[in-house]
Amino acid sequence: MRAIRLNQPREFVQVQIDAPAxxxxxxxxxxxxxxxxxxxxxxxxxGKMPFFKYPRIPGHELGVEVLAVGPGVANIKPGDRCSVEPYMNCGKCFACRRGQGNCCQTLEVIGVMIDGGLREQFLVRADKLHPSTKLTYDQLALVETLAIGCHASDRGDSKKGDHVLIIGAGPIGLATLEFVRLTGAEITVMDMVPDRLEFCRRVYGVAHTVVAKGDASDLEQLNTITGGDRYAVVIDATGSNRSMSASLGYAAHTGTVVYVGITSGEVTFPHPVLHRPELNLKGSRNALPKDFPRIIDLIERGVINTQPWITHRTTFDRVIEEFETFTRPETGVIKAVIEVA
Incomplete structure (x- = not known):
């Protein structure tokens, strides 16, 4: 059976593996x-993802078809189209006992810590499959990305009329935007890539966008937008330790800063930046089981339109030669999808 494995950073290989039992x-x-x-x-x-273990078959944003089910499985049946909740939690640790298996102490995410879906077939826990009779495989593959944004938005807990700043207009930032907009908040998006900000204005009608320059002009623009109050909620989706360090300075007094992007670098700030305004600093990791059926329902009802998301496509046989282009924002990529079967 064919699979594509990432042996080490920048080294993909196509391999033959045993078919699953x-x-x-x-x-x-x-x-x-x-x-x-x-x-x-x-x-x-x-080589910048601290949780990634090599060698690894990647793939956790997946649209799959159920071929067979084992004993005791009742939530799905052969032929079902499903999105995969890729977080393999233990169900027993402190976080799991509190209903937060997204940050299980021994969590293994398929495609990151254990082998994922960039192969023809694989076995998965049936409780991690979320079916839909209406969504396409393309749409089902987008559900996990949207779930990351859903959880980040929930962590920020913005209210109608709040000024919310989303830093980073890549897929995770856009997924966060999808859900923050449902709260009725006043949204600002900041990114270094003007084309991404144009996408936010054109597709989502975002009124306030800021091209990040990394100097004092960023804060000046944000102060102008908020009348000097700054932001009730700041959600950093960049994965840049420099951006994450600076983001605390954009929050209003008593505001909340959420880190959804992941960095392997150090995030630093002078303590008064956190203490003086009594900020709430939160991490946001993965998503919760309840997020998946919610998102499927929102897409099915047309509340979330996935049509603008997929900007690039490739096939299984062309992944290795084309993957490098998907790492460069200047190519205009928002979301690339691999047609595995």
């Missing part, structure tokens, strides 16, 4: 139809 109790055998390429995949390729 028949599904056991609580398992399902699935065929990968679509895989979305996200920041974690790019970070793993570039």
């Amino acid at each position: 028949a599904p056991g109790p609580g398992q399902a055998l699935v065929r990968t139809h679509r895989m979305g390429i996200c920041g974690s995949d790019v970070g793993g390729y570039l």
